[in-house]
Each structure stands twice: as C-alpha cells, then as structure tokens.
Amino acid sequence: MSSPNYSAPAAACAASLLLSLARASQPLSMRALAEATGTTKSLVFRVTKELEAVGYVRDDGTGCYQLGISALELGGAYISQSDYTSVARDVLQELSHDTGETVSLAALRGSDVLYLEKWEGAHSVVTISHVGRRLPANCTALGKALLAMLDDGEVSRLHQGELPTLTLHSIATPEELLEDLAATRQRGYATEKNEVLVGRACIATALDPSLVGPDLLQNNAVSISMPIHRFESDDLADLVEQLMRARSQINSNWKTRGLFQPRF
Numbered sequence: 020m021s022s023p024n025y026s027a028p029a030a031a032c033a034a035s036l037l038l039s040l041a042r043a044s045q046p047l048s049m050r051a052l053a054e055a056t057g058t059t060k061s062l063v064f065r066v067t068k069e070l071e072a073v074g075y076v077r078d079d080g081t082g083c084y085q086l087g088i089s090a091l092e093l094g095g096a097y098i099s100q101s102d103y104t105s106v107a108r109d110v111l112q113e114l115s116h117d118t119g120e121t122v123s124l125a126a127l128r129g130s131d132v133l134y135l136e137k138w139e140g141a142h143s144v145v146t147i148s149h150v151g152r153r154l155p156a157n158c159t160a161l162g163k164a165l166l167a168m169l170d171d172g173e174v175s176r177l178h179q180g181e182l183p184t185l186t187l188h189s190i191a192t193p194e195e196l197l198e199d200l201a202a203t204r205q206r207g208y209a210t211e212k213n214e215v216l217v218g219r220a221c222i223a224t225a226l227d228p229s230l231v232g233p234d235l236l237q238n239n240a241v242s243i244s245m246p247i248h249r250f251e252s253d254d255l256a257d258l259v260e261q262l263m264r265a266r267s268q269i270n271s272n273w274k275t276r277g278l279f280q281p282r283f
Contacts, residue, residue: 032058032066037090040076042153046083094151106272108136111241114265115140118258120245122265127165127238130177132156135239142246155183157190160211160223164240166196167203168225174200188213208259209240212250220250224262227270241266 039055040047052067053060067084070076074089107124115122115138124136131153156162157178166174178193190196203209211221223242243262249255 028058028062029066032056032062033070036063036066036070037075037086040084040086041090041151043085046079046081046085048083052084107241107269110265110268110272111136111138114138114241114243114261115143118243118245118261119143120243120249120258123161123242123244125159125161125165125240125242127156127162127240128153130156132159132162132165132240143244154215155185155189157182157196158185158211158214159242160209160221161240161242162209163196163199163203163211164209164223164225164242165238167200167209168238171197171200185215186213186217188217190214208262210250212247218247220245220247222250222255222259222262224266226266241269 035056035058036052039052043055047055049060049063049067053063056063067076071078071084071087074087075093076084076090077087079085111122111124119140119142121140121143122138123134125132125134127133132155133153134150137150154162156166166177169177174197175193178196180193182189182191182193182196184191190199208222208224211223213219215221221242221244223240225238225240241262243258245258249258
C-alpha cells in the first residue's frame with residue numbers, strides 16, 4: 020500500500036519565497052523569485068499576491084518584492100517564544116554590559132552562520148550583522164569557532180573553490196580556512212580581524228558540542244566584537260576570559276533547564 024502524498028506545491032513555494040527574500044540583499048522581481056524558488060512564474064505570482072494580501076511581502080513600487088511587516092512579527096515571535104534564546108539572553112546581556120562591546124549568539128547553517136541574538140554594549144558601533152541575518156562562516160569568528168568543531172573533511176565538503184568574502188582580508192580559499200581552523204583548535208577560540216568590517220575584530224567560542232537539543236541548538240557559538248585597537252591591546256586576555264565564563268554559564272543554564280541532553 021503506497022504512502023499518502025502530502026505534497027503542497029503552493030505551501031512549499033511560499034516557504035521558499037519567504038526564505039529567498041529574507042536572504043536577498045535587495046528586492047527581487049517575479050523572475051528572480053521564480054529562479055530562486057525553482058518554480059514557475061505563474062505559481063510565484065499567485066503565491067506572492069496571497070502573501071502580499073496578508074502583509075508577508077510588499078511591492079517596493081517597482082514591481083519587485085521584499086518582506087512585509089508580518090514577517091517581522093513572525094520572526095520576533097519566534098525569538099521571544101524560544102526557551103533556549105531566553106535562557107542565554109541574560110548571560111549575553113551581562114557580557115555586553117561588562118565588556119561594553121557587541122555580543123552575539125549564532126548557529127551554523129551549512130556554510131553560513133545565522134545570528135540568533137545580539138546585544139550592543141556602551142562602546143558598540145554599527146555592524147553589518149543583525150538577528151536573522153546570515154554571513155559566510157569563513158569570514159566570521161563565530162563561523163570559524165563552529166567549523167573548528169568539525170573534521171577537515173566535513174569543512175572541505177562545505178567550502179569548495181573560491182570562498183565568499185566580505186573584505187580584502189577575508190579568508191578566500193579552502194586551504195587558508197583549514198590553516199586558520201587548525202590555529203583555532205590550538206588556541207581554544209576563534210578570531211577574526213578586518214574580515215567582516217575593516218577596523219573591527221571579533222573573538223568567538225563554540226558552546227558545548229557534547230550536547231544536542233532542538234533545531235538550531237546543535238551548533239551554536241557566542242562572540243564578542245570590538246574595534247581593532249582593543250583586540251590588539253592588553254584587554255584581549257581579559258575579554259577571552261569573560262567570553263569563556265559566559266560560555267560555561269550558558270551551557271550550565273541550558274543543562275539546568277533540560278534544553279539539552281548528552282549526545283552519547
């Protein structure tokens with residue numbers, strides 16, 4: 020007896036369309052949306068109009084589309100209802116307050132990092148990351164901290180050929196990346212200098228890899244972003260110590276709340 024077919028092309032198209040708009044750097048035309056979702060323009064047109072009617076997408080005035088206000092409501096509700104981010108939130112906020120710098124929590128998603136939480140300290144400046152944004156893992160300390168938890172074969176599978184870069188200082192080849200990850204493992208934490216934004220640096224460490232939890236929790240890292248001059252000063256050792264304490268506290272909090280269980 021064959022299994023029932025639960026395929027819903029319109030629903031799949033809607034989900035793919037929303038994700039494509041979320042990851043795009045600019046509004047997308049109907050043709051671009053059809054290419055991004057791998058569906059026909061007629062289906063994309065119908066789905067887009069349905070999503071537009073309930074505020075999930077909007078026309079930018081040129082016939083191209085971007086996310087609408089309902090998408091913000093949905094994303095905000097997800098963050099506020101997530102036990103694991105709420106448990107980490109107090110630790111991240113305290114770390115940002117104590118260091119005066121930008122503190123982030125992110126998850127590894129393929130060859131990217133996805134930002135889950137971000138707190139700005141008194142000394143923070145504008146950065147290009149925000150909650151819900153993806154950045155290339157090879158460019159960020161967060162990404163390199165998480166990639167360092169994988170073996171070189173898995174890293175090579177995720178990063179082949181010329182790698183995406185954000186500045187002239189970003190790691191551009193798989194060979195450079197593997198060399199950086201070897202240094203990260205030896206050091207115990209990842210670093211990034213001028214690789215996301217010129218003039219900015221970052222340190223990051225992965226959370227406990229021996230634990231597994233729901234959805235995004237299986238590959239997480241926490242970071243402190245700072246200006247270059249502080250990265251190159253005597254403050255760095257103290258910042259690393261504060262970062263490691265925060266990691267231990269988040270791990271402990273998640274275990275206490277039962278959000279994670281031992282992997283083995």
